[in-house]
Amino acid sequence: MKHNNLESSEKFLIRLIERKGADQGHSKRIRLFLWFLKQLSRIYRSIIQLRLWCYNKGILRHHTLGCQVISVGNLTVGGTGKTPVVEIFARELQAAGRRVAILSRGYKKAQPPFLQRLSQKLTLHEQRTPPRIVSDGNALLLDSAMSGDEPYMLASNLPNVAVLVDKDRVKSGRYAINKLGCDTLILDDGFQYLSLKPRVQIVLVDKTNPFGNENVLPRGILREPIKNIKRADFIFITKSDGNGTEELKAQLRRLNTKAEIIECRHCPRYLQHVTSRDRKELGYLAGKRVTALSGIAAPAGFESSLESFGASIIQHCRFADHHRYSQQELIDIINNARREKADAIITTEKDAVRFPSLGRYDVPIYFLRVDIDILQGEADFRASIARICFRDIEKSPAS
Numbered sequence: 001m002k003h004n005n006l007e008s009s010e011k012f013l014i015r016l017i018e019r020k021g022a023d024q025g026h027s028k029r030i031r032l033f034l035w036f037l038k039q040l041s042r043i044y045r046s047i048i049q050l051r052l053w054c055y056n057k058g059i060l061r062h063h064t065l066g067c068q069v070i071s072v073g074n075l076t077v078g079g080t081g082k083t084p085v086v087e088i089f090a091r092e093l094q095a096a097g098r099r100v101a102i103l104s105r106g107y108k109k110a111q112p113p114f115l116q117r118l119s120q121k122l123t124l125h126e127q128r129t130p131p132r133i134v135s136d137g138n139a140l141l142l143d144s145a146m147s148g149d150e151p152y153m154l155a156s157n158l159p160n161v162a163v164l165v166d167k168d169r170v171k172s173g174r175y176a177i178n179k180l181g182c183d184t185l186i187l188d189d190g191f192q193y194l195s196l197k198p199r200v201q202i203v204l205v206d207k208t209n210p211f212g213n214e215n216v217l218p219r220g221i222l223r224e225p226i227k228n229i230k231r232a233d234f235i236f237i238t239k240s241d242g243n244g245t246e247e248l249k250a251q252l253r254r255l256n257t258k259a260e261i262i263e264c265r266h267c268p269r270y271l272q273h274v275t276s277r278d279r280k281e282l283g284y285l286a287g288k289r290v291t292a293l294s295g296i297a298a299p300a301g302f303e304s305s306l307e308s309f310g311a312s313i314i315q316h317c318r319f320a321d322h323h324r325y326s327q328q329e330l331i332d333i334i335n336n337a338r339r340e341k342a343d344a345i346i347t348t349e350k351d352a353v354r355f356p357s358l359g360r361y362d363v364p365i366y367f368l369r370v371d372i373d374i375l376q377g378e379a380d381f382r383a384s385i386a387r388i389c390f391r392d393i394e395k396s397p398a399s
Contacts, residue, residue: 010320014297017220018078020213034219041219048216048224055194062197063170067177068098068184068388071198073191075229076212076221078321079297080204081238081266083150083350084372086188089202089385090154090161093184096389099137101176102158103196104188106132106148106165131166131175135159137182144353149322150188152353170196184388191231192223200388203232203259207240208301210248230256234384237263239301242375260384262377268305271366274352280366285346286310291337291363293347295323295354302348305368314340327356337363 016023016034023034054060070089074080086102094100134140134147135155144152147165155163162180166172169187173196176182187196191203205211212221229235235252237245240263249261271280290311292303299318306313317333319325337345345365347355352367374381 011318014078014221017215017218018212019209022213037219038215041216044218045216045225052194052224052228060194063195064197065170065173065177065185067182068200069173069187069196069198070185070200070202070388071187071190071193072202072204073187073189073193074204074206075191075223075226076206076209077217077223077297078206078221079301080206081372082189082204083153084266084370085202085204085236085238085264086150086186087154087157088372090158090186092385093186093388094158094160096385098184098389099180099182100184100186101137101162101164101173101180101182102151102154102186102188103169103172103176103190104148104151104154104163104165105167105169106151131164131168131172134163134165135161136180137162145324149350149353153349154188156353168195169193200234200384201232202234202236203229204236204238205229205248205252206298207237207245207248208298210251227255229259232256232259234380235259235261237261238266240265240375260377260380262381263375264372264377265375266301266370267373268309269369269371271346272369274347274355274365274367275357275361282309288312288343289314289341291315291317291333291340291342291345293317293333293345293351293365295319295321295325295351296348297321302368305370306346311346314342322354323351324354325351325356327358330355330358334358334361334363334365 051060055062072082072086072089074082090100090102132142132147134142134151137160140155142152151163151165162176162182164172164176173185176185187193187198190198191201211226214220214222214226216222216225229252235256237248245263252261268282270282271284272278285306286309288311290306290313292306292313292315294302296302303313303316315337333345342363345363347365347367349367349369
């Protein structure tokens with residue numbers, strides 16, 4: 001019950017800060033709470049800008065590792081569709097002959113007990129501990145609980161790409177170079193990770209909600225002020241349908257005069273059963289009564305995709321982002337779907353990696369496989385891959 005209350009509170013707070021105008025019409029107590037968040041937001045913004053200034057002035061040190069480093073990140077918290085973009089870059093670079101490693105923090109991966117982590121930090125044991133190797137480019141070595149949802153997904157879908165997890169991505173980068181022979185590092189969620197200096201900075205902007213209410217955390221969903229997008233070399237507008245992006249592009253061009261702007265959409269490809277390799281074409285959804293199950297930051301886009309292929313959603317089961325399902329929760333969802341005479345339960349690929357194993361499925365569960373289609377800027381994307389692959393590598397030791 002405590003866990004459910006925390007998730008309910010989290011979802012309520014996200015609704016308040018996610019979009020312009022979402023805070024209107026609330027009680028005096030809520031308005032006072034939002035005023036308090038606004039003051040915290042001002043403090044947080046100042047800290048972020050001071051940290052960036054310290055890196056720019058050399059007070060805090062950027063590390064370079066003597067190989068190509070590509071950062072893929074965003075300005076906002078929540079789902080901009082980063083994982084498929086990381087995947088397409090890794091796949092293209094690997095196909096072009098690069099030995100690629102993805103460096104991730106591994107959000108919500110399993111952690112040792114607090115006292116053990118504190119002891120490791122105080123004794124500097126943490127610095128000597130190697131990163132978690134989700135995949136060494138040859139074999140999948142860890143499950144989603146130990147690695148985190150996105151790293152496990154990436155490792156599963158990219159059999160020839162190494163995936164490493166550690167909050168110290170300078171350390172994991174050195175390991176990838178020295179132990180795994182990698183020559184290209186993709187920094188997953190790297191826009192705010194300033195310790196490792198990238199050669200290419202890619203920032204994603206969600207067309208459906210680019211900057212929220214334009215406040216930084218905790219009053220809004222921005223991790224840093226909008227103006228900082230000027231650091232980007234490439235801006236990917238994600239979740240586009242090809243229409244209505246001219247105003248957003250003009251805003252981005254005012255903020256960043258040099259970045260190449262690439263427009264893409266997240267394109268559903270097929271359905272796959274969560275425990276088998278059984279796949280179904282998207283036409284399977286036509287006329288089907290389904291339960292939509294998700295624990296992601298932006299579930300509305302997922303649900304509208306199902307409806308666009310003709311599914312009738314009879315139940316919306318929404319959990320907090322990165323929710324880790326218990327066996328009993330999954331059994332209850334299946335039983336509820338069966339009572340409502342659902343033909344299937346449809347979930348996301350990120351949710352599927354967090355499901356516990358069950359002995360039986362009285363209602364089949366499929367995940368929706370999604371990847372990226374580039375709508376505008378395909379030539380720029382291909383040119384960027386070529387530049388990354390064939391640009392001379394700086395001959396400097398890993399520092």
